[in-house]
Amino acid sequence: MRIRSAGASALLIECRDGERVEAWRAELWRRRESGQLSVVDIVPGARTVLLDGVAPGTAALIAEWPEPDVLQRQAQRLVEIPTTFDGEDLPDVAAHWGVTEAEAVRRLVETELQVAFGGFAPGFAYLRGLPEAWSVPRLAAPRPRVPAGAVGLAGPYAGIYPTASPGGWRLVGHTGQELFDVRAEPPALLTPGTRVRLVPA
Structure with missing residues (x-):
């Protein structure tokens, strides 16, 4: 440090x-x-x-101060994101992992993620927790428009687009969950440290 x-x-x-x-x-x-x-x-x-x-x-x-213990997990709230796994890049992700699409979905559903940090757009959370071996490359050229609620993977992270925007993440599904509301406190549903699970819609 x-x-x-x-x-x-x-x-x-x-x-x-x-x-x-x-x-x-x-x-x-x-x-x-x-x-x-x-x-x-x-x-x-x-x-x-x-x-x-x-x-x-x-x-x-x-x-x-002493270095905090990385193995000590404080109780953090868990947010479940109802997800339909129909992303157009799901076949490519499964092929990259060397598994079937059903197995790729099972991996994503059974892996608990955690918000590492926010960025890119209001309400966008970078979710860590995927094993390093599951890292996937971004698209060679970003899509001009990714719909709101799209669930994607890029590098070692998973993420959910809170609004429609350009993006180069590999899309594996989508959710109808609202991720950002200026009237809420805090406005972002997924804040740093929050535990996240993708659950079949």
């Missing part, structure tokens, strides 16, 4: 991998809620955690 300054009032914690990012995110959130950390926002990324609006001396404070 390495702590770097990022502007006048932000810090960037650089981590070795996604599991350590999640461990630090959970620990920082816990310490903020308990009053041990003064920070405006905590934003996880693929290999970093950004702390925005920190007080002077925060870097030295964090440096004194």
Whole structure:
């Protein structure tokens, strides 16, 4: 773990991998809620955690804390996403994995995912938890329009498009679940740390 300054009032914690990012995110959130950390926002990324609006001396404070245990899983809410597995790239994903389409769907249904971080569009969550061997390449050329609710895979991540947009992920299905609502608190259904399961619709 390495702590770097990022502007006048932000810090960037650089981590070795996604599991350590999640461990630090959970620990920082816990310490903020308990009053041990003064920070405006905590934003996880693929290999970093950004702390925005920190007080002077925060870097030295964090440096004194023990490294959080990546194996210690705090209770996080579970969100089940009803999914119809009819994506046009499902045959290609199954072929890439060397299994039947039915087996590919079984793998996705039986794998618990977790929101690593958000990005790309409001409400879009990068879901980690797929084994490294299941990583699939993005499309060579992105589609000009992917419909809202499309469930896709790219690299080591799964994701669900909250709105229609261009995209190059491999589509394996779709859901009618609303993922982003500006009237809700928080607006995004899938926030960092949330456990996610794709369940057959």
